[in-house]
Amino acid sequence: MRTLQVSGLTKNYGEKKALDDVSFQINQGEIVGLIGKNGAGKTTLLNCIAGNIFPDAGSICFENKDLLVNCEIRKEFGILIQPSFLDYMNTYDNLRLLQNAVGIWDKKLIRKQSDEVLKIVGLEGKGKTFVKSFSFGMKQRLGFAQALLNGYKFMILDEPFVGLDINGRAMVKEYIKKIVKEKQIGVIFSDHNLDEVRSLCERVIVIKDGKKIYDKGLEEDGQYEIGVESVNQGLIQAMAGIPGVEIDTEKSSLAFNNNTDLHQVIAAIVPHARIVFVKSSENDLENMLKGE
Numbered sequence: 205m206r207t208l209q210v211s212g213l214t215k216n217y218g219e220k221k222a223l224d225d226v227s228f229q230i231n232q233g234e235i236v237g238l239i240g241k242n243g244a245g246k247t248t249l250l251n252c253i254a255g256n257i258f259p260d261a262g263s264i265c266f267e268n269k270d271l272l273v274n275c276e277i278r279k280e281f282g283i284l285i286q287p288s289f290l291d292y293m294n295t296y297d298n299l300r301l302l303q304n305a306v307g308i309w310d311k312k313l314i315r316k317q318s319d320e321v322l323k324i325v326g327l328e329g330k331g332k333t334f335v336k337s338f339s340f341g342m343k344q345r346l347g348f349a350q351a352l353l354n355g356y357k358f359m360i361l362d363e364p365f366v367g368l369d370i371n372g373r374a375m376v377k378e379y380i381k382k383i384v385k386e387k388q389i390g391v392i393f394s395d396h397n398l399d400e401v402r403s404l405c406e407r408v409i410v411i412k413d414g415k416k417i418y419d420k421g422l423e424e425d426g427q428y429e430i431g432v433e434s435v436n437q438g439l440i441q442a443m444a445g446i447p448g449v450e451i452d453t454e455k456s457s458l459a460f461n462n463n464t465d466l467h468q469v470i471a472a473i474v475p476h477a478r479i480v481f482v483k484s485s486e487n488d489l490e491n492m493l494k495g496e
């Protein structure tokens with residue numbers, strides 16, 4: 205299993221604790237969004253995983269191998285963190301350097317792979333253009349192309365949508381979903397916008413002041429639980445007509461998420477059982493981010 209395991213990650217910059225005992229796991233085929241306000245520690249965390257920063261404590265393992273020792277594993281990671289290019293080289297040459305770094309020297313293969321990723325990111329025909337003439341958004345697209353080139357096993361993307369227009373954002377999202385499905389790689393990406401994150405992933409990690417304060421699947425957000433005095437046959441039959449409602453007879457409760465209409469469920473319960481409580485974790489995440 206290609207699992208990324210981050211344990212007890214801590215990084216200080218002098219007195220400043222940029223990361224404080226952060227632990228989580230990302231499985232293959234999983235896209236995880238990393239959210240937090242400015243200065244929360246997102247880039248530091250991604251840089252530690254990418255090997256650009258050495259943590260003060262903790263471990264990062266991939267496929268059960270310690271990444272802090274086996275650095276070469278990262279050659280097969282697609283990384284987009286503050287993309288940097290050699291401005292005096294053209295697009296092809298910038299991509300070629302990365303391919304050479306992972307041991308690809310075959311010129312035909314290099315050109316084929318480069319043309320493929322340039323097409324994906326909408327820079328088709330720009331292979332011979334010097335990078336210094338690129339706009340910020342075009343550089344961001346090229347940065348994503350670089351990440352795609354080496355993203356065989358895992359992808360680390362720091363604010364991949366910054367500077368991209370609507371088409372660019374849609375392209376990045378579509379392609380991330382596609383490769384995750386096809387190659388079953390894991391992806392962690394950071395962003396400030398919860399809607400953007402929701403549209404791409406199923407799980408969100410929130411960090412605040414270097415600490416992980418939230419780590420849940422988005423489907424767990426917006427859950428309802430209704431307690432009843434007792435679960436009877438009439439209630440079971442009534443709930444059978446409403447998709448998404450799970451009945452726990454032992455706890456005398458019903459659980460469903462916000463895809464199911466709360467009022468419809470309550471109306472269906474009332475003729476059969478007395479409601480004891482209604483609990484909602486609706487939009488925990490949204491509330492938490494507002495409260496930051």
Ligand SMILES: Nc1ncnc2c1ncn2[C@@H]1O[C@H](COP(=O)(O)OP(=O)(O)OP(=O)(O)O)[C@@H](O)[C@H]1O
Nearest residue numbers: 217220221222240241242243244245246247248249
């Ligand atoms: N090289 C550094 N030297 C000193 N402090 C640093 C350094 N890099 C980051 N920091 C501090 O560490 C904390 C975390 O920074 P980081 O860049 O990881 O946050 P972030 O969540 O990525 O922020 P943003 O959303 O603004 O990009 C911040 O307080 C920042 O000022």
